[in-house]
Amino acid sequence: MRQAPRRKRDSAATKEALLQAASELFTERGFSATTVRDVAARAGANQALLFRYFGSKQELFAAVLTRNSEQVIAELSAEELPRQLLINLLDSAEPDGEHPLVAMLRSWSDERAAEMLRGELGARYTERLSELSDADDAQLRADLVLAWLFGIGMVRSVLGKSPLAEADPEVIVRYVTRAASVLLERTGLSDDR
């Protein structure tokens, strides 16, 4: 009788399974509350492989962030960004649609995680958003809008506070885009995008 039905030999699939499991768990529990044992267990892999492939928990987190954010930020135009970002954020509570921002929110408290967000990710979102305004402090205004989206994601998805947590996403989007357009002002920022 075999005592462990040995995993199929496929390093690429194992790596991907680890990344996927890590992405889910970081989103659900945050960086420090997620253990490498949990990640390996959900991926159905041995935890030693996690260290062989990613070196450390920290580098695994970096890999997850990179993987998840690349495409999202690439496929959205500046005009769509705030609205779509918000929608993604609001929907991410549902089944398994997870957004990297939620992982960011959950991992905020860890200094090593915050370091990455501060430098790499945040800057790109800010730059994209700041295209919407032609004020000279456009980046500050973009940061304020980003901060709002983060805050909403936290209160709604992470904290689960009422009534924000139960509110209709469409209503939220309407309120936020309307108020945000005051900040990101420019001639003719239509309110349907």
Add this chain to the structure above:
Amino acid sequence: MRQAPRRKRDSAATKEALLQAASELFTERGFSATTVRDVAARAGANQALLFRYFGSKQELFAAVLTRNSEQVIAELSAEELPRQLLINLLDSAEPDGEHPLVAMLRSWSDERAAEMLRGELGARYTERLSELSDADDAQLRADLVLAWLFGIGMVRSVLGKSPLAEADPEVIVRYVTRAASVLLERTGLSDDR
């Protein structure tokens, strides 16, 4: 030669020192990253006393939250709340002016900590803020504003992201109150308070 210059015998002072140290550390590092040993060390007390007086790390956190929030929320009118809350939030990076919200932000990722914030604290802030609007979804609007303040506090004080982190508080306050007044609309919400 005495090997430990025994602490003065004063339970009230010890309790207070523990509360103060815990408040600082929870603010600086968050709930899970703060250890009871750290708290006891900064308070100059033995860690066993922490458990004698507060029972558990969780109850200590609750005691800190209660102690710190009571007066702040009590001494502010609804009209002053958003502006003053924001100012407190923006100034809290400085010397030792710490705001309970920052502690909240840092401790977000812990489920036990989040539970308390969700129920007790958040509700009171929401209720106060919602007085500013006479819309029927005033509480939702208030939550959105609160979420914004949280988000700004996170990006600025916790994440330290530029340019928000270096921006002039007065500018931030002006932008936010102006955009927020779109949400908390009511006849004659003057923009200087």
Add this chain to the structure above:
DNA sequence: TGGGATTGTAAGCGACTGCTTACAAGATCG
């Protein structure tokens, strides 16, 4: 077919966590 590299596994090391215990030192009061 055989030998070295790659992928999987089990076990455990050392450090750290929240929390407890056993006890010494000072206070209080008869």
Add this chain to the structure above:
DNA sequence: CGATCTTGTAAGCAGTCGCTTACAATCCCA
């Protein structure tokens, strides 16, 4: 003074953490 309660201390327990090691199974290619 001596008994008792309170306050402070040192040490350690049991569990978990990230990470490492030693080794078995499988693949690749000569």
